[in-house]
């Protein structure tokens with residue numbers, strides 16, 4: 650049976666590479682990508698030969714409609730949508746601005762995955778996999794973004810316990826620095842890039858394809874006993890020992 654794969658945030662960077670990996674490996678797969686903007690969703694769907702659905706993962710009304718658009722059982726859910734929080738307008742009072750930033754970080758990096766997973770959970774097929782893209786930031790400087798990604802990993806542990814009896818795995822991939830995506834919104838400097846590369850053991854930046862390869866493995870039958878974990882893909886920039 651061809652697999653059905655849903656990749657949120659599949660119009661750019663890591664999510665796009667994940668969708669491309671599934672289509673390259675499994676020509677019959679029904680791959681669906683989401684994003685918030687119709688133009689990029691349509692363009693990506695056309696370029697990759699996948700289905701595209703406009704869906705803001707932080708909006709319950711849109712996420713509910715997403716479940717209806719699947720068209721059948723779901724084998725793989727990848728929660729890749731996320732990113733740095735939005736700043737409040739400059740004239741916002743300090744505490745209001747702080748709240749805005751933290752709400753944005755939590756909505757983008759935790760609640761989007763929680764809502765999407767809840768919406769499609771009953772459609773997940775036995776042998777399926779839920780993979781959420783976390784960050785090395787969860788292990789380091791706190792801040793709103795790192796804290797939200799740490800919460801994503803905490804949520805994943807409970808999700809794994811809930812889905813395990815159905816033969817479905819749930820894991821987080823904590824990505825290190827991945828170059829060539831829209832994540833840094835043009836703010837990456839040569840100096841910062843060099844510093845991030847220097848702290849890896851591999852002495853290179855990660856690529857979206859590095860993350861896609863690990864997603865593909867976690868969604869394979871060989872990874873059926875691998876669940877409830879945070880898998881670090883960072884070139885050694887953070888080691889678990």
Ligand SMILES: NC(=O)c1ccc[n+]([C@@H]2O[C@H](COP(=O)([O-])OP(=O)(O)OC[C@H]3O[C@@H](n4cnc5c(N)ncnc54)[C@H](OP(=O)(O)O)[C@@H]3O)[C@@H](O)[C@H]2O)c1
Nearest residue numbers: 658660661662663685705706730731732824827830831832
């Ligand atoms: N790049 C890195 O160094 C790095 C490191 C660690 C973790 N990560 C994580 O990797 C994931 C992918 O990031 P990336 O580097 O590939 O960045 P990216 O190129 O900016 O891709 C983000 C994708 O998510 C979509 N998106 C954002 N918010 C969304 C929402 N609320 N609902 C649906 N789609 C949404 C974006 O499309 P629209 O804007 O059109 O909606 C885009 O397709 C994120 O979770 C990020 O936190 C990245």
